Amino acid sequence: MSPHLTQKHRWYRTLSSSDLTLDISQNSTTDSKKFQMKKSAAMDGYSLLALFVHLLGIQTLTQSCDPSDLLALKEFAGNLTSESIITSWSNNSFCCQWDGVVCEKEGNESVATRLILPKKGLKGIISRSLGRLDKLKLLDLSCNHFEGVLPAELSNLKQLQVLYLSHNMLMGRVSQVLSSLKMIQSLNVSSNSFSGDLLELGGFPNLLVFNVSNNSFTGMLNSQIWSASNGTEIRDS
Secondary structure: OOHHHHHHHHHHHHHHHHHHHHHHHHHHHHHHHHHHHHHHHHHHHHHHHHHHHHHHHHHHHHOOEOHHHHHHHHHHHHOEOOHHHHHHOOOOOOHHHOOOEEEEEEOOEEEEEEEEOOOOOOEEEOOHHHHHOOOOOEEEOOOOEEEEEOOHHHHHOOOOOEEEOOOOEEEEEOHHHHOOOOOOOEEEOOOOEEEEEHHHOOOOOOOOEEEOOOOEEEOOOOOHHHHOOOOOEEEOO
């Protein structure tokens, strides 16, 4: 091979290499700019999302529960002899963050609408203070160790739709309290020691599920229990 051809060949290779290098460099710069732009846009999106979550978190943390609900729940906890709820509820005054308490926003405050505490090993009496939770829609205290009678104040829960008190050691007559719960849809007070005439129970226009089995009731069920609503399910266990 002649020196001229060799030099030309080398020049061609150098030129091609240079062009290739330049092209790659230009493409890399363009891709880099595009990547940086995409990365910047993505970071802006993440930043906005993070800011939103942060602000939402602040709102949640600073959202105070209704003072009356707070006092009612503390009084309820004060009547318990088990430490599980007393300990977890004593940390702060934001009752909507407490175990088993679900709230809904109402104005500048949040009100307790659900109290869900089944199988918590709770011992003691059911405090009459729960009757002050007038926005409560669901009350589940089933499968615990509650004793005593059902407070008459629970008849004030005019918005209550679900009441679960089964598998406790509650006693006494309950017809007056239960019959006052006109919004009730699901009622289960089975496996206690409640007493009274079953004929006194009735007038539940929205009732779907009804269970008062394994108690000390006497008499027959009032037909109004199931005739007032469509398709009421009567359970015996």
